[in-house]
Each structure stands twice: as structure tokens, then as C-alpha cells.
Amino acid sequence: MMLTLNDFRSRIEYSLCQQFASQEDVKTFCKSAIKSKVGVACVNPIYVKLASELLKGENVELSCNVGFPFGTHFTETKVMETKNGLVDGATQIDMVINVGALRSKENDTVYEDIRAVVEAADGRVVKTIIETWVLNNEEKKRACLIAEKAGASLVKTTTGVRTQYLNLIAENPKGAVLEDIILMREVLSPNVKIKASGGIYDLDYAFELLKNGADQLGVSRGEELIEDFITRYGNEVEIEY
Amino acid sequence: MMLTLNDFRSRIEYSLCQQFASQEDVKTFCKSAIKSKVGVACVNPIYVKLASELLKGENVELSCNVGFPFGTHFTETKVMETKNGLVDGATQIDMVINVGALRSKENDTVYEDIRAVVEAADGRVVKTIIETWVLNNEEKKRACLIAEKAGASLVKTTTGVRTQYLNLIAENPKGAVLEDIILMREVLSPNVKIKASGGIYDLDYAFELLKNGADQLGVSRGEELIEDFITRYGNEVEIEY
Numbered sequence: 001m002m003l004t005l006n007d008f009r010s011r012i013e014y015s016l017c018q019q020f021a022s023q024e025d026v027k028t029f030c031k032s033a034i035k036s037k038v039g040v041a042c043v044n045p046i047y048v049k050l051a052s053e054l055l056k057g058e059n060v061e062l063s064c065n066v067g068f069p070f071g072t073h074f075t076e077t078k079v080m081e082t083k084n085g086l087v088d089g090a091t092q093i094d095m096v097i098n099v100g101a102l103r104s105k106e107n108d109t110v111y112e113d114i115r116a117v118v119e120a121a122d123g124r125v126v127k128t129i130i131e132t133w134v135l136n137n138e139e140k141k142r143a144c145l146i147a148e149k150a151g152a153s154l155v156k157t158t159t160g161v162r163t164q165y166l167n168l169i170a171e172n173p174k175g176a177v178l179e180d181i182i183l184m185r186e187v188l189s190p191n192v193k194i195k196a197s198g199g200i201y202d203l204d205y206a207f208e209l210l211k212n213g214a215d216q217l218g219v220s221r222g223e224e225l226i227e228d229f230i231t232r233y234g235n236e237v238e239i240e241y
Numbered sequence: 242m243m244l245t246l247n248d249f250r251s252r253i254e255y256s257l258c259q260q261f262a263s264q265e266d267v268k269t270f271c272k273s274a275i276k277s278k279v280g281v282a283c284v285n286p287i288y289v290k291l292a293s294e295l296l297k298g299e300n301v302e303l304s305c306n307v308g309f310p311f312g313t314h315f316t317e318t319k320v321m322e323t324k325n326g327l328v329d330g331a332t333q334i335d336m337v338i339n340v341g342a343l344r345s346k347e348n349d350t351v352y353e354d355i356r357a358v359v360e361a362a363d364g365r366v367v368k369t370i371i372e373t374w375v376l377n378n379e380e381k382k383r384a385c386l387i388a389e390k391a392g393a394s395l396v397k398t399t400t401g402v403r404t405q406y407l408n409l410i411a412e413n414p415k416g417a418v419l420e421d422i423i424l425m426r427e428v429l430s431p432n433v434k435i436k437a438s439g440g441i442y443d444l445d446y447a448f449e450l451l452k453n454g455a456d457q458l459g460v461s462r463g464e465e466l467i468e469d470f471i472t473r474y475g476n477e478v479e480i481e482y
Contacts, residue, residue: 019311020375023345044313046339069311070260072285077314077322084315098287104264134261 003210004236008229010039011215013195014222015094017044017065017160030054036223039216042094044068045081052089063127064090066117069159071096071129075113082120092125093117096159099131102143110143114150127154127195132180133162140180144187155184156195156218163198176200178212185213203228210241244451245477247278249470252456254436255463256283256335258306258401264291271295277464280457283335285309286322293330304368305331307358310400312337312370316354323361333366334358337400340372343384351384355391368395368436373421374403381421385428396425397436397459404439417441419453426454444469451482 014036016029026047033041034055042063043051055062064085067078075098082093095117101109118126128150130143147155157176176196184194196209197218203225206217219225229237255277257270267288274282275296283304284292296303305326308319323334336358342350359367369391371384388396398417417437425435437450438459444466447458460466470478 017313019313019372020340020344022341023347025341044311044341045315045318046313046341065313068313070285070309072258072260072287072306072309073318074286074322074325076325077286077318080321081314081318084317099261100263100266100285100287103261106264131260 001239001241002236003207003239003241005226005229005234006037009037009226011210011217012036012038012222012225013040013042013063013197013216013218014038015042015160015197015218015220016047017042017068017220021047023047023050026050027054032223033060034058036226038222038226040092042092042218045085045088048085048088048090061091061125062089063092063094063125064088066093066095068094068096069161071098071131072100075116078113079116079120082117086121086124090124092127093121094127094129094156096129096131097143097147099134102130102135102139102146107142107146110146111150114147114152118151125153126151127156128152129156129159129197131159132157132177133198137183140183141187144184144192148188148192152192154193154195154216155188156197157181157184158198160198160218160220176209176214176218178208181209181212181214200225203232207239207241211239242480242482243477244448244480244482246467246470246475250278250467251280252451252458253277253279253463253466254281254283254304254438254457254459255279256401256438256459256461257288258283258285258309258461262288264288267291268295273464274301275299277467279463279467281333283333283459286326286329289326289329289331302332302366303330304333304335304366305329307334307336309335309337310402312339312372313341316357319354320357320361323358327362327365331365333368334362335368335370335397337370337372338384338388340375343371343376343380343387348383348387351387352391355388355393359392366394367392368397369393370397370400370438372400373398373418374439378424381424382428385425389429389433393433395434395436395457396429397438398422398425399439401439401459401461417450417455417459419449422450422453422455441466444473448480448482452480
């Protein structure tokens, strides 16, 4: 099937989720998102308002991180963060689930937490980050099923934060593992999307993820991937996805 | 000056702030905090209620992490997290400041954020985490001065999260750097305490930090440090602090 450049752009979710990002970083980030015409730009709550102003009139969705990056917050806090994020101009939500509750087999707690955010998001896209790298396969499957039941639009592999830290000293540690995408695609209904995130720096690897069931790609270096697409394939490429 | 075992215990702030901690982990952690008679046990919001029940009647303060670990949340969210944490049984707050605003020289934003949490804490101890490892010296000094002005009881070096991640592949990366403690002690008034945190696994290094101005030590392995104290010194040790 042909993957057009425009389709590829729309599948790129570009994020600036560093703890120490400054206002200048947000400006540079938004410029890059506009230039690359990525589908989504994702920022931390404190920068939603600024990013919303910078992306005004552009065809880029703006997502607000919620409970980021640990998800260890009260549900009530996540709900407030969701509502405030939407008021400040976000059009989507990337929330981190309660990983501790999942590991403690407190399925109702995990469900209620996601459900409350989905309700607060009032019909907007809610992406649930399950943090695959700390979960075993049973936990990954259970997280997917609970997220789907709670009404999440999409399940996302990781926050990418571990990759951020590891990158300080290690080369390209993968956050988005191909085996996880395959497992998640088996478990989830076709209408629930998958976002692979963490350590996707390479176009060939990005294609592998799309071929195996990922719908969206969460990256911190969106511009490079898109430039590489254009250089290598121009306007479209044939891949099985 | 003599450092007694009891004084040393009271200076240990034992934390379980992992993203993936389960209920079982919290139970083990609280047992260890009680056994070691540490001064403070610190957990993520979702576990304050459970930890409060487990520590009931014990002489251990319970701290709730707020805006942890990034501090990139709305002030309003941090305020809610503070209030809910106190309702659930916390007696102290460990909050992460808005590092991005500090780096953007938005001093009023940094101040208002801390001030709102201090007010919500209603007289309880509020510790502000400034995340020294991403700051230059000017930023570290400014963070201390703003925290003091906003009424924080204590300034804390780091969340320790980077150390958590780096520990996966590196040996003992220091979060609590001696030079930072010295710098912070120069800037802060004597009534504002300093908590050194991140990568304090060694008793000799713990003493170095105390000697150079740290009042409290944030650790994830409190039991080991205290056992080492007892083995090596029994009930007290002479150190200059």
C-alpha cells in the first residue's frame, strides 16, 4: 500500500516533554512542528497555552500531557489537568495510567482513572500511556483491554522519558519495541489506535512499526524523520501496512 | 560534634517514588521505614492513604510527592495534589518546582507556583525540589532564593529519578553533588534546611553531605545506611557538622 508523505506527516506525533524545556524551546519546537506539518504536537501542561498561541491557524493538533510522566497522581488531579489543558487550547490528551495499580491487579482503579480522564476530555482523543518497558506481557495485555473498555482512543507504549535519560549515556535504547506493537495489535479492537513512542530515530524502524500495527509514531525528532522520508522517497513510498 | 544514631535516623528521608511501585512494594517500604526508625517516609500521591494506615502510631513523618517528578503541571494541579495528600494523611509535602519557568527567567511564575503550594500546605513542611543536575549555578542560586522567599521550609537537590534510570546501566551516578550543597548553604538563610537526594548509597558520602550543610538525606536505601552506621559506630559518632 502506498504511504504518502502527507499520511506519514499526519502519523507523526512530535513531543517536547522534557522537564527542563524553556519558553524558547517551546517556540523552536512549535516552529519545527509547523514546518514539518506533523499531525500532533504534544507538550507538558505548563506550555499548552503558549503552544496553542504559536500553533493557531495551523493544521497541527495540540496534545496536553496528563499525569506525566509517572501517572502516580490522584485521579482528581488528572481530571483537573485534562480540563485545564483543554481550556488552555489542547485538542487531545496524552495520559499516563496508574502503573502501580495495574501491577497490583487493582483493575478497577486503573479503569476508573482512565475513565475519569476520558469523561473529562468530553469526546476529545485520549491516548493512554501504559509504559510497556516495566510490564510483563500479561500486564501489557490487561492494560490494553482496560484502556479500551474505559473508552481510550489510542494506547501508547511509553512516555519516552526513560529513553531521554538513557540517551544521556547509551545509544538508541528502544522504547517502542516491535514485539510490543504486535502484542498490542492482537489484543486491541481495530478501532483503537496504537502509538509507538520512545527511541524512534530511524525511518526504516518507523516503517517497521507502521507495518506491524502502529498507527501513530511518537517522536522527539520529527523533522529529521520527515526530511529523511522526502530525501529517500519524495512524495510516497510503497510499504505493507 | 556528636551525631547520635537517633539524630541520624531523623535526618534520613526514605522514599519510594518509583513509577511502577505496587501495593506490596509500599507495604515492604513502610515496614522498612518503621524498622529503621527513619524521620520521614515519602511516597507518590496514589499511595499516601495506604502508607498513612501502615505508619499509623509510628514516629515517622509521611510526605506526599507533588508535581512529581517533572513539576511541569499546572499550579492549580499541584495545589489540589497538596490538599488531597494532606487529607489522605501526609504530614509533609515534597514538591517539584517549575524548572522550565526558572530557566526562562519567569521568576514570578516560579514563585507563585511554590507559594500556592506553601499556602495549600497550611503550615506543614514544604520541601521544594529544584533539580540541580539540569541547572547552572546562577539558576541554582535563583531557585534557592525564590523558594526561600515563597516560604519553603527546605530546598532539595533532585527528584532522584534520573539516578533511578541511570542506575539501570551505570554505577552510582551522583544526584546529590557536594558542590551543590555548599552553594545552596551559602545562598539560603540558616532557617531553611537542605535535603540532599539522589544516589546517596554510602555512609561516608552521607557524612560528607551533612558536614557541608545538608540537613536531611533523601535516600531509597535507608535501611542499609542505618545498619552501616550501627555496625561501624554503634550509638554515636563524632563528625563536624
